[in-house]
Amino acid sequence: MRANNRSNDELRPAKLILDYMEYADGSAYMELGKTKVIATATIEDKVPAFIKNCGTGWITAEYSMLPCSTEKRTQRERNQSRISGRTHEIQRLIGRSLRAVTDLALLGERTIII
Numbered sequence: 001m002r003a004n005n006r007s008n009d010e011l012r013p014a015k016l017i018l019d020y021m022e023y024a025d026g027s028a029y030m031e032l033g034k035t036k037v038i039a040t041a042t043i044e045d046k047v048p049a050f051i052k053n054c055g056t057g058w059i060t061a062e063y064s065m066l067p068c069s070t071e072k073r074t075q076r077e078r079n080q081s082r083i084s085g086r087t088h089e090i091q092r093l094i095g096r097s098l099r100a101v102t103d104l105a106l107l108g109e110r111t112i113i114i
Contacts, residue, residue: 004033013032014030015029015031016031020038021038024040025040025041025042027041039114042113044110044111044113045110046109046111047109053109057104057105057110057112058104058110059095059098059102059107060091060112060114061091061094061113062091063094094114095114098114
């Protein structure tokens with residue numbers, strides 16, 4: 001038996017709300033059990049210099065945990081001089097995963113920031 005009296009093959013309850021943030025080009029709020037995620041997408045009509053004039057797009061990611069998302073308060077990394085190695089790797093993993101499943105040529109010379 002798992003936490004919340006779930007059986008071994010029972011998934012956590014899920015909830016999804018699309019267009020959660022008013023000013024984002026795209027956004028979603030998702031709950032999976034006690035895990036809550038807000039994701040936004042911003043579209044820019046430019047690409048990084050290393051793929052400029054290649055006719056292809058790019059997807060990159062930014063990641064941050066909210067201060068009270070853990071049992072002991074997590075300090076915001078923006079208050080520090082640089083992000084942690086863990087945060088940097090999570091951002092890279094998200095960006096790489098999304099680029100791997102996206103036909104970047106269909107974006108044109110645009111960047112999507114998640």
